[in-house]
Amino acid sequence: MGMQSIVYVGPKEFKRDTVTGSRQIFPRLKPIEVKDECAAMLLRFDNVFIEQNHLKDFLAREAQREEAMAEEAAKNEALAKAEQVAMDMTVTISGETVDLSKMTGPKVATLVESLDLADLAPKGPQEAMPDYRKRVRDAIREMGESTE
Structure with missing residues (x-):
């Protein structure tokens, strides 16, 4: 039986494994070694678990997404402020x-x-x-x- 490192990338601070029955706790963005069978089952949930070697790509995409969200929020705030000035x-x-x-x-x-x-x-x-x-x-x- 081999071991494989996987990473929890979901929204919560930590995730308890309820899928495989191991009840193992996965802290967010920290690699944890699990048995190959457990890894195969958990990796089916690709929005929640990823392989450790894909973590850098995930973090880069996450940073781009957060930057885009921040730009969108700033743009919306500027529009709201301009609308408020126009309505004043x-x-x-x-x-x-x-x-x-x-x-x-x-x-x-x-x-x-x-x-x-x-x-x-x-x-x-x-x-x-x-x-x-x-x-x-x-x-x-x-x-x-x-x-x-």
């Missing part, structure tokens, strides 16, 4: 924060007039109120940046 309807006027999304159409029109935003076209009859609020928000923010 608050503006600062004379040191006071105003939420345009809570203002009615006439209040927004009064605000535009009080700020003397002459180059901002009035709300058209077919323009949706959220679109008008975004135009006003952008004009106020642009005005604030030019005065600073």
Whole structure:
């Protein structure tokens, strides 16, 4: 009877062998020598056990996968942040924060007039109120940046 080194690569910290009945404990990513018969049975579960000589390849693939997941998470976070900024309807006027999304159409029109935003076209009859609020928000923010 020969012996063979196999490695547990599953998600848990350790794995108890319940397949072959040996009840042997396999720590994650540590090679353990088992009998050839046990190794043959355990290696059928290729997502959980691998031969020791395939460990370097597995670790390289795992590192690439984790890197790709980290890049994807960073990309999703950046998109979420950009979306949050786009949806933010608050503006600062004379040191006071105003939420345009809570203002009615006439209040927004009064605000535009009080700020003397002459180059901002009035709300058209077919323009949706959220679109008008975004135009006003952008004009106020642009005005604030030019005065600073």
